[in-house]
Amino acid sequence: MTSVTVNQSNNGSTKRSAGLVRKIVSSQEFILFVSLIALILTVGSINGNYLRPNNLISILQGNAFAAVAALGMCLVIISGNIDISVGSVVGVLAVISGNVVIAGVPFWIAWLVPIVLGALVGALIGFLVAYLRIPSIVVTLGLASIIKGGLILVTSGREISGMPAEFMISQFRPLGIPMPIYFMIVLTIIMAIIMRYTAFGRSIYAVGGNADAARLSGINDRRVVLQVFIINGIFVGIAALLFATQLQIIRATVPANFELLVITAAVVGGVSILGGVGTVVGATLAAILLNAINSSLVFVGISPYWMRAFQGILILVTVLADLLRRRRQGIGL
Amino acid sequence: MSELLELAGVTKSFPGVKALQEAQFSLRAGEVHALLGENGAGKSTMIKIVSGVYRPDAGRILVNGQAVQFNNPHEAKSHGVATIYQELSLYPELTVAENIFLGHCPRTRFGLIDWAETHRRAREILESLEIHDMDVTRKVGSMTVGNRQRVEIAKALSQNAKILIMDEPTASLSEADVQRLFEIVRLLRERGVGIIYISHRMEEVFELADRVTVLRDGQYVGTRHVSDVNEAELIQMMVGRTIDQLFPKLDAEIGQPVLEVRDLVRPPLTRGVSFTLRAGEIVGMAGLVGSGRSEVAQVIFGINPPVRGEILIDGKPVHIRNPGEAMKKGIAYVPEDRGSQGLVRAMNVRQNMSLAVLRALARANFIDDKREFSLAREMIERLNIKAYSTEQIVNKLSGGNQQKIVIGKWLAAKPRVLIMDEPTRGIDVGAKAEIHRLMSTLAQQGMAILMISSELPEVLGMSDRVLVMREGRIAAEFPRAQATQEVIASAMMSQTGAAS
Numbered sequence: 001m002t003s004v005t006v007n008q009s010n011n012g013s014t015k016r017s018a019g020l021v022r023k024i025v026s027s028q029e030f031i032l033f034v035s036l037i038a039l040i041l042t043v044g045s046i047n048g049n050y051l052r053p054n055n056l057i058s059i060l061q062g063n064a065f066a067a068v069a070a071l072g073m074c075l076v077i078i079s080g081n082i083d084i085s086v087g088s089v090v091g092v093l094a095v096i097s098g099n100v101v102i103a104g105v106p107f108w109i110a111w112l113v114p115i116v117l118g119a120l121v122g123a124l125i126g127f128l129v130a131y132l133r134i135p136s137i138v139v140t141l142g143l144a145s146i147i148k149g150g151l152i153l154v155t156s157g158r159e160i161s162g163m164p165a166e167f168m169i170s171q172f173r174p175l176g177i178p179m180p181i182y183f184m185i186v187l188t189i190i191m192a193i194i195m196r197y198t199a200f201g202r203s204i205y206a207v208g209g210n211a212d213a214a215r216l217s218g219i220n221d222r223r224v225v226l227q228v229f230i231i232n233g234i235f236v237g238i239a240a241l242l243f244a245t246q247l248q249i250i251r252a253t254v255p256a257n258f259e260l261l262v263i264t265a266a267v268v269g270g271v272s273i274l275g276g277v278g279t280v281v282g283a284t285l286a287a288i289l290l291n292a293i294n295s296s297l298v299f300v301g302i303s304p305y306w307m308r309a310f311q312g313i314l315i316l317v318t319v320l321a322d323l324l325r326r327r328r329q330g331i332g333l
Numbered sequence: 334m335s336e337l338l339e340l341a342g343v344t345k346s347f348p349g350v351k352a353l354q355e356a357q358f359s360l361r362a363g364e365v366h367a368l369l370g371e372n373g374a375g376k377s378t379m380i381k382i383v384s385g386v387y388r389p390d391a392g393r394i395l396v397n398g399q400a401v402q403f404n405n406p407h408e409a410k411s412h413g414v415a416t417i418y419q420e421l422s423l424y425p426e427l428t429v430a431e432n433i434f435l436g437h438c439p440r441t442r443f444g445l446i447d448w449a450e451t452h453r454r455a456r457e458i459l460e461s462l463e464i465h466d467m468d469v470t471r472k473v474g475s476m477t478v479g480n481r482q483r484v485e486i487a488k489a490l491s492q493n494a495k496i497l498i499m500d501e502p503t504a505s506l507s508e509a510d511v512q513r514l515f516e517i518v519r520l521l522r523e524r525g526v527g528i529i530y531i532s533h534r535m536e537e538v539f540e541l542a543d544r545v546t547v548l549r550d551g552q553y554v555g556t557r558h559v560s561d562v563n564e565a566e567l568i569q570m571m572v573g574r575t576i577d578q579l580f581p582k583l584d585a586e587i588g589q590p591v592l593e594v595r596d597l598v599r600p601p602l603t604r605g606v607s608f609t610l611r612a613g614e615i616v617g618m619a620g621l622v623g624s625g626r627s628e629v630a631q632v633i634f635g636i637n638p639p640v641r642g643e644i645l646i647d648g649k650p651v652h653i654r655n656p657g658e659a660m661k662k663g664i665a666y667v668p669e670d671r672g673s674q675g676l677v678r679a680m681n682v683r684q685n686m687s688l689a690v691l692r693a694l695a696r697a698n699f700i701d702d703k704r705e706f707s708l709a710r711e712m713i714e715r716l717n718i719k720a721y722s723t724e725q726i727v728n729k730l731s732g733g734n735q736q737k738i739v740i741g742k743w744l745a746a747k748p749r750v751l752i753m754d755e756p757t758r759g760i761d762v763g764a765k766a767e768i769h770r771l772m773s774t775l776a777q778q779g780m781a782i783l784m785i786s787s788e789l790p791e792v793l794g795m796s797d798r799v800l801v802m803r804e805g806r807i808a809a810e811f812p813r814a815q816a817t818q819e820v821i822a823s824a825m826m827s828q829t830g831a832a833s
Contacts, residue, residue, distance in 0.1 A: 197699050197700060197702075198695065198698045198699055198700065199691040199692055199694070199695040199698050199699075199700055200698055202684065202687075202688075202691055202700060203691065205677070205679075205680065205684075206677050206680070206684075206688055209677035209678065209679045209680055210673070210674075210676065210677045210678065212673060212674045213673075213674055213675055213676055213677050213688075214677065214688070215636075215655075215656060216634075216636070216656050216666065216668060216674055216675070217656070217688040217689040217742065218656050218657040218659075218660040218689055219657075219688070219691070220655070220657060272679075276677065276679045276680075277679050
């Protein structure tokens with residue numbers, strides 16, 4: 001270990017505020033926010049329709065349910081795990097809640113069903129990962145495969161339709177703004193507060209950053225991982241509800257590449273794929289940015305098929321940047 | 334006899350430490366040359382230089398009188414150097430013959446592996462070592478440690494090794510396997526192989542070696558013919574240095590027993606450990622690597638709870654099943670490896686400092702920012718940590734400052750019993766002195782401290798009492814007045830050393 005020479009500054013306060021500004025400007029959240037504004041203004045200058053309020057709302061709305069799932073994914077990745085069953089679980093929970101409401105169960109119970117089931121699925125994953133020590137990528141890969149197969153067997157691929165209007169929570173527009181946007185904003189704020197200010201949030205960072213050190217500091221690392229997966233399950237359940245109620249029909253298939261979108265949002269939002277680092281606000285901004293890019297391609301006349309490729313490039317570049325940063329700081333890998 | 338291998342003026346530094354300074358060594362054909370020294374004396378560094386893992390900063394290496402430079406282990410191998418490390422490097426899923434000839438299997442004329450020839454030659458090599466009972470088609474993973482070691486030796490011979498380095502080859506062998514190993518070593522010596530033999534066990538050195546070279550603190554102390562020395566002289570050579578005045582142990586009032594452990598058992602390395610730790614007392618724990626010192630600490634701290642035995646706090650038996658419970662009983666543990674067990678490296682100073690007291694700092698799970706900041710500031714000041722702010726990421730700090738943060742994290746929990754595992758390993762002299770001073774102050778304030786250390790001067794300078802561990806048990810105990818380097822070293826290394 002080389003010894004580092006450190007300047008002990010006496011004029012700490014000016015330095016600290018300068019440091020704060022630099023910290024904000026260099027943060028992933030700030031970069032994403034500036035990129036989002038720049039993108040909207042650029043595309044808007046090419047095609048004025050892009051700036052119309054309806055379009056701006058749809059930019060916010062399009063990935064709102066993915067942003068909700070990304071909040072859970074952030075916790076999972078920060079804790080040093082991954083969940084690649086998100087798409088499958090969202091698909092099956094959406095179908096279940098649709099069937100439940102069609103069977104005559106009151107709509108508000110049908111709202112709760114995917115959330116409760118999501119928490120149970122999360123508890124199962126969390127138990128397998130934390131207590132039986134099966135790597136989360138294996139657990140969730142297996143789960144995804146089981147659900148994808150089971151979903152088609154049970155529904156034989158039929159669509160579900162005819163849900164009552166009061167069930168369609170995604171289509172509510174209080175103050176003219178679609179409900180999913182409220183969900184996205186409120187849940188992001190709640191999670192940001194939990195991650196920043198609570199002992200629980202800090203424990204997640206500690207477990208993801210160095211599970212041994214966390215355990216030796218008296219943190220129950222297994223319980224933290226279990227709790228993270230339960231919370232993730234709740235968010236996946238909410239995402240499923242928003243997905244199920246956005247259209248008049250529920251397609252009995254898993255939303256294509258949904259987990260890739262969710263993981264991309266988390267990682268592009270600044271969550272380190274190696275765990276221990278990242279914030280939830282970045283993930284939400286990234287989810288919005290991804291949708292904004294997607295819709296802007298249409299407005300400037302580029303084939304939407306480029307979106308997939310672009311998403312892939314974005315995730316590779318962000319992970320690479322993260323690894324380079326870690327190597328420079330000497331933390332991990 | 335001609336010199337098979339010669340090292341002269343070999344020097345190797347790592348950031349912050351001179352691992353080897355101007356060391357010399359020579360090995361003749363048909364000789365067993367033992368390399369002795371305490372933990373950290375430079376033995377490993379020397380064998381890594383000979384086997385091409387490290388490149389020396391200065392000095393010459395001669396093989397058969399020719400100057401050589403090894404850029405990697407492969408080049409050392411091609412000069413006939415083979416190393417058998419403590420952790421064997423075989424592939425458990427491959428067979429005996431495959432392991433022996435890995436990378437240089439005999440080929441048929443079509444370029445395919447000639448299995449019949451591979452097996453025949455594997456058998457031949459094993460026969461030449463008087464090993465007649467080994468199935469060369471068996472997978473190595475299912476074999477005993479002793480047998481695996483024989484395969485490793487056979488592998489070295491298959492590469493025509495002329496210089497064989499054996500790093501603590503008997504550390505994990507049964508008595509019967511040790512005897513067979515000795516026979517093989519003698520066989521190889523007769524055949525003209527030069528063997529560098531590293532062991533902590535004096536009796537082996539005297540039984541097997543022709544000459545012995547002693548290193549201490551990275552420096553060459555001397556080479557002797559085994560027939561010309563006795564055990565006491567060798568120990569004197571290994572530890573014979575004056576204790577410098579780095580250790581300001583202050584007198585503290587020693588009070589009631591705080592921690593007592595009775596017949597603590599947790600296989601494989603804790604085999605019945607009993608001792609008492611009193612308020613205001615610093616007890617040093619000495620022992621060789623692998624003697625079970627850290628393991629005892631981990632048993633007490635609940636990382637690996639005991640399967641048998643009692644732990645008493647203030648005379649009352651307690652059950653400790655995990656670190657959280659140990660903390661609640663007032664025990665803190667500063668682990669040996671601060672990087673992998675002590676710090677969350679991506680977190681800043683403040684967040685690391687509060688890690689063990691998060692719950693106490695939080696109300697309704699919300700961390701009290703003000704208290705957290707003031708805790709971090711207080712510890713930075715109290716421990717003289719050189720960080721530019723509480724928000725600095727700990728990974729950028731020096732080893733000494735990182736260690737102070739780990740200590741600070743535990744002081745925040747206000748423990749009554751502080752277990753410190755190698756508290757000053759790898760940190761600079763200044764920080765070391767500060768940590769020693771801090772330990773003294775804490776003892777004066779009534780804390781009971783158990784200090785595990787591989788540095789005898791540190792143990793002698795800081796301890797009110799010294800416990801010596803050997804093979805999972807307390808082999809000896811010395812009050813401060815009677816503790817000398819010689820008696821401790823001798824208790825660490827020989828079965829008869831327990832008499833004080």
